[in-house]
Amino acid sequence: MASIKEVAALAGVNRSTVSRIINGEGSFRADTKRKVEKAMAELDYRPSAIARSLAKSNSNMIGLMVTYYTGGFFGQMMNQVQLELDEQQKFLITAQGHHSSEGERKAVEKFRDLRCDGFILHSRYLSDEELLKLSQSKTPFVLLDRTVIGLEDKCVVFDHLRASELATSYLLDHGHRRIACIGGPTMRHSSQVRVEGFKQAMQARNLEIPPEYIAVGDYELESGYEAMKQLMALSEKPTAIFSTGEEMTRGVMKYCYEHGIRCPDDISIVSYDSVNSCRGLFPHVTTVDFPITQMAHKAVQLLVSQIDAGYSAPDKRYLEATIQQGNSVKRISESFQN
Incomplete structure (x- = not known):
């Protein structure tokens, strides 16, 4: 796979110019941008999402933790979250909690290591104390189908x-x-x-x-x-x-x-x-x-409202039965x- 160094050499510019054009930073002459874009196309160069996240303040990735991947309930949840994030042009990273507090802890650590912008957690085993402590970090999260006293503004729940x-x-x-x-x-x-x-x-x-x-x-x-x-x-x-x-x-x-x-x-x-x-x-x-579909929809809305300034949070986060x-x-x- 081509490197950013090879793109810069083919375009006749330095590596920092290629990096800044990829990340949309600064302003460049139209012919400079065209040369870089042409070089990227010729070399089939694709920027690394992780590398870009290290250079920017956000990764555009959202973590979703579920108990496990099998079963219609969790499949529906993951599918709906994916659809919602596609509309927001964000990437979905998933992890299983494996029916244990240790499994859920490792899932959250995975999201943090990947620099996810936020998490949606279907947590059943992390204690309220751990979740309250997690809320003190800079990365926002939403709890799906769980209420924790003190974190009500982060919860999307069902009666x-x-x-x-x-x-x-x-x-x-x-x-x-x-x-x-x-x-x-x-x-x-x-x-x-x-x-x-x-x-x-x-x-x-x-x-x-x-x-x-x-x-x-x-x-x-x-x-x-x-x-x-x-x-x-x-x-x-x-x-x-x-x-x-x-x-x-x-x-x-x-x-x-x-x-x-x-x-x-x-x-x-x-x-x-x-x-x-x-x-x-x-x-x-x-x-x-x-209503898992509605819950997933509102969870994404709520999380994105915490990540992107100016995005409105859902009015109703407590769903009723029918x-x-x-x-x-x-x-x-x-x-x-x-």
């Missing part, structure tokens, strides 16, 4: 509590009283909040929840399958399921298919969904929409459950 209340209330409004909930990993704050929303909706109707009606999964298909297996083994089976993750819902539906359980005739189901995967199931599952109605819920009478 998980209200979302679960809506999903559970939808089942309650269709006559169901024996409702089971399949939650996510108990160590995840958002998982805890989703289950809490289920509990609050049930308690608001003065309904007791048998402990065995709350199953624990890990947001993967297999855990939804196993949770459904446990629930269907109960002597008093639920008439409805609230699944807090779309992949677990796929596992629930797989169990139902394999065991001749008809939805919604035998069991009603409402699920969380972020990438419309539940719309591809049969029957179409009624869902509470987790129900997407399918045909997986059957209306039943009180006598049906007795």
